[in-house]
Amino acid sequence: IELVHHINQALRAHTLFKRDVDYIVKDNEVVIVDEFTGRLMPGRRWSDGLHQAIEAKEGVKIASENQTLATITFQNYFRMYNKLAGMTGTADTEAEEFAKIYNLDVLIIPTNKPMIRIDNSDVIYKNEKAKFRAVIKDIEDCYKGGQPVLVGTISIEKSELLSSMLKKKKIPHSVLNAKYHEQEAEIIAQAGKSQSVTLATNMAGRGTDIVLGGNAEGLAKDILKNKKEYTEQEYEDALNKARELCKEDRDRVLSSGGLHILGTERHDARRIDNQLRGRSGRQGDAGTSRFYLSLEDDLMRIFGSERISGLMGRLGMDESQPIEHKWVSKAIENAQTKVEAHNFDIRKHLLDYDDVMNKQRIEIYSFRREILTGEGLKGKVLEMAMDALDELLSIYCPEDRHAEEWDMDGLKEGLFRQFSIDGPVEKTGDIEDLRQRLSDDIEKAYESKEKEVGDEAMRYLEKVVMLQVVDSQWKDHLLGMDHLKEGIGLRGYGQRDPLVEYKKEAFDTFSDMSVRIASEVVNRLFRIQIARGEEAHKKITLRPAKIRYNTGRGGEKPQTVVKSRKIGRNDPCPCGSGKKYKKCCGMVRA
Incomplete structure (x- = not known):
């Protein structure tokens, strides 16, 4: 599929996009020309590998693909304003679009002097x-x-x-x-x-x-x-x-x-x-x-x-x-x-799809703003922890199965993996009782982590980790939604409305993303370790630097020489196996 996509983009670059019409080559770069204003748009790039295909066609340096961090259509961007108005000399031909999209009337103001052209x-x-x-x-x-x-x-x-x-x-x-x-x-x-x-x-x-x-x-x-x-x-x-x-x-x-x-x-x-x-x-x-x-x-x-x-x-x-x-x-x-x-139908069609994304955008940005204010973050983390716990219970202790069939070992592993809680899980026939006991354990573990780190530091970590995870997951979600939009039109061949199908898939994808956000935030915060004083200093100084060698064509990577204390053949092996050096790592070296 990827190869077909690249071939399609190469064909588009060679047949549909013309030099000095859609773009120009300036300073060994492909610069887009705005089709309506005729002006250059430096810094703007076509997406989905099209810009790279045009760069290959023109024989200039091929730059890497841009990753979309945030996206919004002009229509939904303008709709964010409480009041909307504009002035232009050529709006009358687009009056219908202004009325349907923005609910705006177009009024023609008479010219200052009679027009005699x-x-x-x-x-x-x-x-x-x-x-x-x-x-x-x-x-x-x-x-x-x-x-x-x-x-x-x-x-x-x-x-x-x-x-x-x-x-x-x-x-x-x-x-x-x-x-x-x-x-x-x-x-x-x-x-x-x-x-x-x-x-x-x-x-x-x-x-x-x-x-x-x-x-x-x-x-x-x-x-x-x-x-x-x-x-x-x-x-x-x-x-x-x-x-x-x-x-x-x-x-x-x-x-x-x-x-x-x-x-x-x-x-x-x-x-x-x-x-x-x-x-x-x-x-x-x-x-x-x-x-x-x-x-x-x-x-x-x-x-x-x-x-x-x-x-x-x-x-x-x-x-x-x-x-x-x-x-x-x-x-x-x-x-x-x-x-x-x-063209209006195309824009309206795109807007119908973006309206679905817009609801998700509003949801994720309002959540992000709550994180930025920094209020009640501990409560949000514990809420996420309960969601993650429910997810584990649904996998290892499903309600539609008898308590004897529950996978308690799997649940124990899951609790350690997700919350770093390592202890016996008592078997019980009541799912609510089990949930309550595990909830108490999770809260105690988080309180313990908070004492270890400190209240102020923990609030800061909650904010940073949540922002990082939300931004990373939203970025991946946007990419997934782009791919979904590209292929959803094929559902029409199966006598199904692509827009309705897109709404269903988008809802499921957003729900999955919310679960991933909760799981990753909880995992990071429960497993976080704070290195202090000399320990942190050692970790920084003892970490070997990554060196990139430029060996030329066919050259060999030089061996890194590490100066260290000479180990005697009968000394204990430094790898910690308990064997003598000559019987362990010394044999490998020899």
Whole structure:
């Protein structure tokens, strides 16, 4: 099964994840690119061995798998707040999801000034090559007319392809993607200047106003860039000059039609297209927008590109001749709505499963908080001890068997293993009587341990041990639940509801974890030994250090030389057998 899993992840890495689209390779590391914002996510890694498979594909150093210590979905994280509100320019398309998941209404606030941007209908080309030729032609026309252009691409790969095509046309431009995100503020500040051409992925200028005519502060710094030092007055003069230049340039830009937004592909979500469009026509400024599509685009391939392609062929349309109609734009928006609905169903499905985990999460975290406060820990430990005792009695002295059939030797061993109680267990026919006597013995043993260690030290040990055990068991539980979630879908083939089955299995798994926590906490606290003074010092100094030898290929590990008192052949053997050294370990050495 493990081999099949690795093969699956290798296939996914080679076929579904593309370099400069889903990730980039930077400083010999695979860095994830956020599909919605286009920004890099350093420190984030794909799980279940997928990141390692991509590292192997790219020939970079393969890092170890991350172990999940805690997990929560965004939905359940946000639900933890008593009050919830938000503000964004593109929430209206997701209004249904906000209502169903968070019980929130979406209200549309009117714009500060009337929006006068002209949103042109989409144009569809037969293939990507024809589409990009049309995009370059549109950029060239805007550049010659002095109109600034912001070109939106869905990946780094596409933005770099367009950049190379513009270089051939000798059109100056700026590229803004995850590879060059450091220059984002500088590029966006001047993206509204006349004749400026900016190629950007989803990340560009999100939520910022692209000022038509350019940014005066940025231009002032540009004027003074050749000066190493300048006075405050010189900066003020440069700023005034920059403001005049920006005002003149703004008038030129407005007369040419404002900022032109040019989308090279539709995204799965209308929200992202609306974000791109929304970078033009802000604060009542003029602006235009248009999306260029091809039948080879991902969204078009999913929804009916063959039908449209066949229609174009029957009409004898040339590849450079586009289809442009408001019906086409409407059909594409309908396709996006279907994708959004599908994605929402996936998120809702995941949330149904996480709601099961969420109940367990609340339970374990509230228990953990009780431990951290340190109140009543002794009572909790004794409760756990009683649970562990009940578990032992159910194994060795089950109530459905006669007292003669009880395994008293096994019970004695179990008591020693669990509680370090070593003494005879009197046989009795009454299970309640036996339980009471053993409970008293356990409490006495714990009181004795407490006296030996000291009250204050015992409370500290209880806290530390309980936290360690809970964290360790919860971590293992999360891993087990991940594996359960992966395979539970197969229950559907047996005509059983996977979600109902998941709830049952999750409950059983959580119950088992609770038993393990109780057993391990009790075992550690009852068996703990405190080394004091010289004894502790001896244990520290006499412990041999572990040495890792680097022997090279084919080398032999050197023998460790231990200096010690020479033992005579007739001396008692130091191993404690009672024999003479020559008849015991001396024979082995010889």
